[in-house]
Structures are given as structure tokens and as C-alpha cells.
Amino acid sequence: MSKNLKATLRYAATAPSPEQVEKIKSVLSGKFDVDSSDIELEFQEDSSIGGGFIVSCGNYEYDWSDAGRAKQLRSELINVRRSSGDSDPARIMSLFRSKVDDFDLSVGDREVGFVEWVGDGIANITGIEHAFYGEIIEFEDGTRGMAQDIREDHIGCILFGNDTGIRQGTRAVRTYKEAGIPVGEAFIGRVVDALGTPLDGLGDIKESGYSAVEKKAPGIIERQSVNEPLQTGILSIDTMFPIGRGQRELIIGDRQTGKTSIALDTIINQKGKDVICIYVAIGQKASTVAKIIQTLKKTGAMDYTIIVSSTAADTAPLQYIAPYSGTAMAEYFMSQGKAVLIVYDDLSKHAVAYRAISLLLERPPGREAYPGDVFYLHSRLLERSSKLSSELGGGSITALPIIETQAGDVSSYIPTNVISITDGQIFLESDLFFEGMRPAVNVGLSVSRVGSAAQTKAMKKAAGSIRVDLAQYREMAVFTQFSSDLDETTKNQLRHGNVLMELLKQPLEHPLAMHEQVIILVAVGSGRLDSVPVPKVRDLKDRLLNFFNTEHGDICSELEKSGQMSDQLKRRILEAVDMFMEDETE
Secondary structure (H helix, E strand, O other): OOOOEEEEEEEOOOOOOHHHHHHHHHHHHHHHOOOHHHEEEEEEEOHHHOOOEEEEEOOEEEEOOHHHHHHHHHHHHHHHHHHHOOOOHHHHHHHHHHHHHOOOOOOOOEEEEEEEEEEOOEEEEEOOOOOOOOEEEEEOOOOEEEEEEEOOOOEEEEEOOOOOOOOOOOEEEEEEEEOEEEEOHHHOOOEEOOOOOEOOOOOOOOOOEEEEOOOOOOOOOOEOOOOOEOOOOOHHHHHHOOOEOOOEOEEEEOOOOOHHHHHHHHHHOOOOOOEEEEEEEEOOOHHHHHHHHHHHHHOOHHHHEEEEEEOOOOOHHHHHHHHHHHHHHHHHHHOOOOEEEEEEEOHHHHHHHHHHHHHHOOOOOOHHHOOOOHHHHHHHHHOOOOEEOHHHOOOEEEEEEEEEOOOOOOOOHHHHHHHHHOOEEEEEOHHHHHOOOOOOEOOOOOEEOOHHHHOOHHHHHHHOOHHHHHHHHHHHHHHHOOOOOOOHHHHHHHHHHHHHHHHOOOOOOOOOOHHHHHHHHHHHHOOOOOOOOHHHHHHHHHHHHHHHHHHOHHHHHHHHHHOOOOHHHHHHHHHHHHHHHHHHHO
């Protein structure tokens, strides 16, 4: 143990008394295991601390200054204001007075370092030797960051704010806290940033608690298999690629093919189904996010939706942390036994933000310049989506990650990573989109690995062979496009396929209820609609559904309540369809 431990004591106007010096030496003696007589104190006058004194020894600091007391009290008063959620000034003042009366300065040793390099949302700090990954680091100007890269000679810290107030030599202090985000019921219907700060101008949000941004995913024993449907309201998806509560279903395709539209329609369709929705915008244009908010407000979906927005104007660290923040909010509701739907729009931009951070932290680049752990970036995020066991409340998080491809190339790095992590993908094709097939779902490349376990029995029975019928139609259409001499069977098959393709087209913000989807499938599956000219199919579909909802409400309610379709109920549906078709032909 080296003798003569050196420490610096900064004071404002009045130097500490001999008794105070002895007390300080005894604190340092206990911390560094040296004798008080071996401690050398260097005194420095520093008017900026206001009063009291600050002791620095090695990498550690003890703050007994007026500035330190004021900062700590300010922080506690802000917490009181947030947690109260009260807007009455008299009650807030009463809470403040009681907090000031009970205020007790907590003085512990704090490890302090200094900024060696800063830029592009990254700061390298020397002098902090014991930080842990994900720890919050606080800088002199109040900016906070997170320890992201821990090395022998320095730590790399990503900044959650502007770096203009941070320079070489700026002090950085450990907080000994893991990065967390406020969570609670009050966030529903609000727009927040990646740190949980409101962006919608509707005032502060009263949080119910804090949740760690990075959290371990539930284990195998804590989960149960996916067995409950989460209906998107989109006929082509609910029939052929059903999504269950607790599933991760990837939406993948080129830009401008309707990926976000599918996610938004799914959110709109959760109205009245007791599902909380979270939309995480990563690197989107602020105008795009504003348009999405307007759509959700117009359809009433904002009442059960939280929007976590990290736009293209935000720094890479904020874009990187946004999906984890959204998932932490979702986990709060899942732990209460609720069903949550979370949309990540999109993880391609998330990977790009992480690549920027990694390159700035001087990590070695790999394929497409992404770091070696870019797979783990998304796997640890998406593994947190699950259906919990009944013993843990049976809550679930259903994830709809979105990935943007370049010219339909699903074999590039990030798409293949996320395809292998998720439980299926909905592949949207540009050619189909431009042909007017919207949603432009490619039936051949899309799949749901949960399958019929995520369908009601009625839907399962009604969907029948729709996928096979479409595949046969596509094949037949290719072979017969240059042929004029077709037999009657082939003509019938092509006619049936044309009607089916037309029925699968669906306008935006018009999700179908489960009973409506079953009725359409039963009608088309029986061949009752094959004689309808293709241009008139969609109008006929709307009239047919209106006919059932107004004239045969008993059939609709039976399908919704039981979720099953007996042979007798199927006969009743077909009889009603026949009656409707007779009225149409008259």
C-alpha cells in the first residue's frame, strides 16, 4: 500500500476547520484503507461551488458543496412533480415543502472521469475504471449518456442529448444506475421520445415506475405456446399467414410497398379487443410520424396506442435505444397479464444507427460494415416478445418488425438475420403493388411458422385450400397467357382465381372483422361468386357484407362469440349468400 495518499479539497470562501479536515481524512482513510496521517490534502479555492467543499481523491469524489446540495434537491423535486401527476399549484407546493423539510443530503464516493474525445453523439472518457455496460454517466452540463464500450484505458459512452456543452476535459460522473425509462398507464395515447419525454405538448406524464431499457428475455419455462389469434383485419394475412399473440412476424419489402400500412391497419383492428399498441418510429421523417398520428387519431386508435418516436433528426444513440425503450413499456403491460402489439418501423434504420455508433466507437467492421454483434442487436430485442405462462398472468407481446429491402433482395445481411429470428414473414412485392394488388403480399415467399394455432376454428375451416387455389391459379395463368384455346375446367379455374385475387384487395384503414372474413371465404370457396365479372367483385363484396350485418346479425354474432363454424352454420351462410345472389341477378 503506497503512503502519502494525495487528495484535493476545493472550497468556496471559507477553508474547512481542523475538525472538518480530520473528519474528511477519516472518510478517505476508510475508503482507501490508509492511515489518516498518510493523507495529504491540497487546498484550492473555487467560488463556483457556492459554499461547502468538494474532495477529489484518485477517481473518486465526495461532494459537500452548496451546488451539489442544490442539484440533488432539484432532482428530487422534479421526481416529486413527475410522480404526483398533479396540476394544482397549491398541492404541488405542499408536496415540495414536505420534501424540502425531509431533504437529507446523500454523500457517497462517486467515481469521476474526464472526457478525452467527443463528437457525433459519442464521448470517450478516461479515469472511470469500474463502470458497467449500460450504466448511466452524467456530464457537467447535465447531459446523460450510457456506457456502451468498456476498454482497458477508456470507456465509450453514447450521449442522450446534445454534445455542444461537452468538451475535452469535461467531468463525467458515474451514477451507478442502469439505463431505464418511465413506464405506466398514463403513457397510453401519448407521443414520447426514446427516453420517455412527452413530445405532444400535452403536459408531463405521471409514471407508475421505471423499467430497465435492456432486460433479459423470458425463459422457456416462463412461456407458453402461441395459441390465441391477433387478427390484423387483412383478409390475405389472417387466412394464409395468421399471427398469434406472442408471435414475431416480420413485414419485409422494398420501400413504398405498403409495409407501414399493414402495421397501421393491424393497430386500427385492435379497437375493442383489449390490446395495447406501441408504434416505435426509428429514423422516420417527422412529417411521416405526424401523418401516422393523424391516421390513428382519426380512426380512434390513439386511445389505446403509445408512439415512441426517434426521427431522422435524432442522433444515432437515440435511434439505437428507441426499440428497447418501446419494449420496456410493453413489458410493463405484459407483466400485468395484458396483450400488447408492438411495431418496430423499421429495424433496417435501427441497424444503420447501431453501425454508425459501432464505427465511431472504433469497433472492427464486418459484412456490409456492420459490427460482428449486429445479429445479437435484434435477437435480444425480439426475444423479449413472447406469451407468458398462465402462472405469470398469461400476458403477451406480439412484435411486427419491419425491414426494408433493396430491389427485393431478401438474401442481404440484415433481412436474413431478422428472418431467422422471427416466426415468419409477410413479403411485399413491388410488382404486385404496381399491378394494383394491395396489400401486395407474395403468397410464395410469405409464411407464418405458428400457422393455424393462431386461427379460430371458424377461420381455419373457412380458409381451407385458399393458398393452394392461389398457387394453382398463378401457375395456370402463366401457362395459359399465350393460349386462346382453353377447356372449360381451365377457364373455370382461371375465373375462380381472378375473383379470389380481386377479393384479397383491400383499401387502407378498412380492416375486416373475423365474421366478415369467414363469410367472404365461405362464399368464394363454394364458387358462388365465380360468375361475377371481376370489375364488379369488390362492390359486390361490400354489399354482401352489408347484407349479412343488417339482415343476418344472428349469423355474425354466432361466429364472433363461438369462433366456430358448424356444418349447420355453414349451410345457413350459403343459403343467405344464395338469397343475396338471387336478389342481385333480378
